[in-house]
Amino acid sequence: xxxxxxxxxxxxxxxxxxxxxxxxxxxxxxxxxxxxxxxxxxxxxxxxxxxxxxxxxxxxxxxxxxxxxxxxxxxxxxxxxxxxxxxxxxxxxxxxxxxxxxxxxxxxxxxxxxxxxxxxxxxxxxxxxxxxxxxxxxxxxxxxxxxxxxxxxxxxxxxxxxxxxxxxxxxxxxxxxxxxxxxxxxxxxxxxxxxxxxxxxxxxxxxxxxxxxxxxxxxxxxxxxxxxxxxxxxxxxxxxxxxxxxxxxxxxxxxxxxxxxxxxxxxxxxxxxxxxxxxxxxxxxxxxxxxxxxxxxxxxxxxxxxxxxxxxxxxxxxxxxxxxxxxxxxxxxxxxxxxxxxxxxxxxxxxxxxxxxxxxxxxxxxxxxxxxxxxxxxxxxxxxxxxxxxxxxxxxxxxxxxxxxxxxxxxxxxxxxxxxxxxxxxxxxxxxxxxxxxxxxxxxxxxxxxxxxxxxxxxxxxxxxxxxxxxxxxxxxxxxxxxxxxxxxxx
Amino acid sequence: xxxxxxxxxxxxxxxxxxxxxxxxxxxxxxxxxxxxxxxxxxxxxxxxxxxxxxxxxxxxxxxxxxxxxxxxxxxxxxxxxxxxxxxxxxxxxxxxxxxxxxxxxxxxxxxxxxxxxxxxxxxxxxxxxxxxxxxxxxxxxxxxxxxxxxxxxxxxxxxxxxxxxxxxxxxxxxxxxxxxxxxxxxxxxxxxxxxxxxxxxxxxxxxxxxxxxxxxxxxxxxxxxxxxxxxxxxxxxxxxxxxxxxxxxxxxxxxxxxxxxxxxxxxxxxxxxxxxxxxxxxxxxxxxxxxxxxxxxxxxxxxxxxxxxxxxxxxxxxxxxxxxxxxxxxxxxxxxxxxxxxxxxxxxxxxxxxxxxxxxxxxxxxxxxxxxxxx
Numbered sequence: 049x050x051x052x053x054x055x056x057x058x059x060x061x062x063x064x065x066x067x068x069x070x071x072x073x074x075x076x077x078x079x080x081x082x083x084x085x086x087x088x089x090x091x092x093x094x095x096x097x098x099x100x101x102x103x104x105x106x107x108x109x110x111x112x113x114x115x116x117x118x119x120x121x122x123x124x125x126x127x128x129x130x131x132x133x134x135x136x137x138x139x140x141x142x143x144x145x146x147x148x149x150x151x152x153x154x155x156x157x158x159x160x161x162x163x164x165x166x167x168x169x170x171x172x173x174x175x176x177x178x179x180x181x182x183x184x185x186x187x188x189x190x191x192x193x194x195x196x197x198x199x200x201x202x203x204x205x206x207x208x209x210x211x212x213x214x215x216x217x218x219x220x221x222x223x224x225x226x227x228x229x230x231x232x233x234x235x236x237x238x239x240x241x242x243x244x245x246x247x248x249x250x251x252x253x254x255x256x257x258x259x260x261x262x263x264x265x266x267x268x269x270x271x272x273x274x275x276x277x278x279x280x281x282x283x284x285x286x287x288x289x290x291x292x293x294x295x296x297x298x299x300x301x302x303x304x305x306x307x308x309x310x311x312x313x314x315x316x317x318x319x320x321x322x323x324x325x326x327x328x329x330x331x332x333x334x335x336x337x338x339x340x341x342x343x344x345x346x347x348x349x350x351x352x353x354x355x356x357x358x359x360x361x362x363x364x365x366x367x368x369x370x371x372x373x374x375x376x377x378x379x380x381x382x383x384x385x386x387x388x389x390x391x392x393x394x395x396x397x398x399x400x401x402x403x404x405x406x407x408x409x410x411x412x413x414x415x416x417x418x419x420x421x422x423x424x425x426x427x428x429x430x431x432x433x434x435x436x437x438x439x440x441x442x443x444x445x446x447x448x449x450x451x452x453x454x455x456x457x458x459x460x461x462x463x464x465x466x467x468x469x470x471x472x473x474x475x476x477x478x479x480x481x482x483x484x485x486x487x488x489x490x491x492x493x494x495x496x497x498x499x500x501x502x503x504x505x506x507x508x509x510x511x512x513x514x515x516x517x518x519x520x521x522x523x524x525x526x527x528x529x530x531x532x533x534x535x536x537x538x539x
Numbered sequence: 540x541x542x543x544x545x546x547x548x549x550x551x552x553x554x555x556x557x558x559x560x561x562x563x564x565x566x567x568x569x570x571x572x573x574x575x576x577x578x579x580x581x582x583x584x585x586x587x588x589x590x591x592x593x594x595x596x597x598x599x600x601x602x603x604x605x606x607x608x609x610x611x612x613x614x615x616x617x618x619x620x621x622x623x624x625x626x627x628x629x630x631x632x633x634x635x636x637x638x639x640x641x642x643x644x645x646x647x648x649x650x651x652x653x654x655x656x657x658x659x660x661x662x663x664x665x666x667x668x669x670x671x672x673x674x675x676x677x678x679x680x681x682x683x684x685x686x687x688x689x690x691x692x693x694x695x696x697x698x699x700x701x702x703x704x705x706x707x708x709x710x711x712x713x714x715x716x717x718x719x720x721x722x723x724x725x726x727x728x729x730x731x732x733x734x735x736x737x738x739x740x741x742x743x744x745x746x747x748x749x750x751x752x753x754x755x756x757x758x759x760x761x762x763x764x765x766x767x768x769x770x771x772x773x774x775x776x777x778x779x780x781x782x783x784x785x786x787x788x789x790x791x792x793x794x795x796x797x798x799x800x801x802x803x804x805x806x807x808x809x810x811x812x813x814x815x816x817x818x819x820x821x822x823x824x825x826x827x828x829x830x831x832x833x834x835x836x837x838x839x840x841x842x843x844x845x846x847x848x849x850x851x852x853x854x855x856x857x858x859x860x861x862x863x864x865x866x867x868x869x870x871x872x873x874x875x876x877x878x879x880x881x882x883x884x885x886x887x888x889x890x891x892x893x894x895x896x897x898x899x900x901x902x903x904x905x906x907x908x909x910x911x912x913x914x
Contacts, residue, residue, distance in 0.1 A: 398657075398658075399658065426658060427658050427659070427660070427663075430658050430659060431621070431659060431660070431821075434621075434659075435820075435821060435823070435824065437768075438797070438798055439797060439798020439815075439820055439824065439826075440735070440768075440797055440798070441649070441650075441655075441659065441769070442768070442769040442770050442771075443655075443724075443733070443769055443770035443771035444654060444655070444658045445770070446770040447724070447770075456766075459765075459766040460766050460770070462766075463765065463766040463767060463768045464766075464768055464769075464770050465768065502724065
């Protein structure tokens with residue numbers, strides 16, 4: 049195992065912080081961090097890199113047949129392949145069910161890049177809507193099937209070229225109906241659509257067909273690949289920020305499924321044990337890999353962060369908690385992003401608002417939320433989400449640190465089913481949480497008690513994760529994660 | 540005794556003046572600072588799960604399980620947020636602890652945190668009931684820092700709010716944590732209040748499990764901790780639990796933290812049990828609640844109950860307002876507007892003898908409550 053400080057049994061990131069910034073107590077920590085074997089002898093029963101283990105991919109699952117290509121409700125299914133000896137090193141765990149020797153040989157020879165796309169898609173789960181469907185019903189379809197996007201296909205026409213309807217479109221529709229989208233001179237199509245959205249008193253504004261809407265909304269460039277192609281082709285496209293690709297049969301006559309960024313990351317994570325060359329990558333920190341957007345801060349002092357926030361030098365797009373919700377929705381549309389961070393005056397992260405949360409303001413009874421603060425809206429989202437999850441409240445922010453490993457980042461992305469994690473800074477001056485074997489635990493600074501949620505300094509998304517994986521390949525070295533965002537336009 | 544007078548008011552659902560709350564919090568901290576992170580108690584004791592500000596249901600629970608000090612209680616945390624009476628709930632528990640310190644014990648839940656209470660309702664409730672200039676929220680969240688983390692009953696039953704942590708193999712490791720702080724994002728203290736047992740899929744055909752495939756059908760839970768979908772803490776499977784219990788000489792774990800339709804939920808053939816004590820959670824989930832009455836290590840009874848009848852009156856009043864009876868939309872708008880207005884609660888008001896269950900009081904207090912649950 050590499051000497052990454054994630055190997056410490058101590059709290060997540062605690063060991064990492066010590067690597068990045070020398071701290072007074074590091075002398076006694078480093079023996080543990082650099083010699084994990086010592087830790088194992090002390091602990092006896094636990095594997096030596098416990099927290100690291102949690103950031104490594106799960107034991108190999110059976111091929112599950114219920115993962116749909118573009119469902120946002122896909123679950124992580126993990127099958128324990130019998131009781132494995134917890135003391136054994138990771139590499140020797142049997143990867144597949146049949147005789148270990150055969151399985152291992154086949155497995156180590158596998159390169160993830162060569163996986164056929166046909167293995168990732170599932171045609172039976174494909175749902176599409178006709179362009180004549182009213183927007184409101186299109187929205188209901190999204191909600192009913194727990195999807196984040198739907199292909200809009202005209203029956204009878206080429207099924208392999210289509211547009212999509214997603215929550216960005218719904219956001220646009222809402223802003224248009226409220227008259228918040230500036231309509232350029234001469235753009236009669238948009239002006240006409242705006243009039244219809246707003247209701248001209250004659251026809252019902254809920255009957256606007258979705259086809260008319262998706263013609264004018266900004267879209268990712270459309271890509272399609274045959275199912276016989278390999279993952280390496282798909283990943284280059286998805287790593288440039290495109291959210292999903294259509295997968296067709298070899299003749300390109302019908303669509304087999306939609307491959308989303310999330311599906312791909314999910315697949316790679318669940319099967320990462322097969323792909324031995326991924327391991328060093330997964331153990332590197334996101335800072336080392338230089339992925340994601342991180343504010344350039346030479347020192348992590350408070351004044352630098354505040355200066356950044358004050359002069360809007362931050363590369364992370366955010367909105368303040370006291371601003372009205374409509375500002376957040378507008379900003380997401382203007383910046384062509386699907387999620388925005390909500391921060392307080394000191395640039396601490398309070399939470400985030402995604403474009404999918406627009407579903408909570410579509411009814412006229414909910415319109416008052418648009419003028420209420422973003423902070424209040426976060427509270428509404430969290431409360432609703434907790435109830436939807438069977439009473440399981442979630443932590444208000446999904447975050448990682450610059451010193452978190454790629455493995456940990458992916459594990460959290462997959463577990464929380466989110467598209468991005470916010471990078472926050474550990475509160476300045478506070479010691480990391482007291483780890484189990486820290487003998488200096490009682491000496492740390494007791495003044496700063498971790499009251500602040502954590503200053504927002506960056507964001508890492510599925511696109512960035514895929515970029516890291518794509519750059520790892522021998523081909524396709526030049527990946528620009530901002531490519532798709534720059535090219536989002538009406539098609 | 541002053542505490543008895545406070546109790547009298549609190550049982551009626553009255554709000555205490557801010558100065559009183561400040562004094563009580565101070566005393567409470569004095570009491571708890573002496574406690575270890577891990578407390579030891581003996582049966583008989585009744586274990587109570589999440590209450591989440593459902594004050595009337597808590598009174599119902601006391602009438603079912605017996606009042607303090609007639610019954611010993613162990614509360615597993617999550618006293619505030621979500622429900623509309625978090626302040627009344629936590630204040631009653633604080634004063635009960637001050638008055639009968641050996642009869643009631645309070646653990647810390649993940650909602651006993653500054654960050655969480657700002658998002659899930661407690662902060663807003665403090666603003667609404669005591670005004671924007673008050674420091675009631677600060678006093679109470681400071682007090683939360685002092686709550687103990689876990690409890691061991693009869694030296695063999697481990698009780699914690701959430702679950703286990705990969706950073707904790709032995710109980711001693713919990714003892715040396717510095718708990719007098721806001722719950723951190725990561726680490727042992729966070730995990731203990733955020734973790735969940737893994738759901739195994741025995742008998743669950745909805746997940747696309749093939750019933751004719753025995754391996755899939757009786758899917759075992761994983762051998763290690765997994766990152767939790769909640770964004771904090773971990774999920775843990777049976778073998779993790781077995782290792783922990785064996786390593787520490789315990790037989791079972793009792794915890795809360797997750798809604799249970801039937802009021803309680805048993806995992807891993809009884810190794811882990813969730814106790815949930817907030818019936819009809821958020822006034823809409825329709826679930827039952829329970830308390831676990833432990834007579835002996837191996838003699839226990841899940842006392843299941845439903846929501847208090849008073850809640851129905853409250854909901855009716857509110858629905859009447861929303862539907863347009865007596866004021867109609869004007870009232871609804873006022874309710875929404877009131878959500879952000881600072882309520883002027885004078886000290887004299889809260890000292891009056893108010894009948895909490897009268898229609899007038901319910902209607903008046905409902906107008907001060909947060910709206911979103913009913914939309």
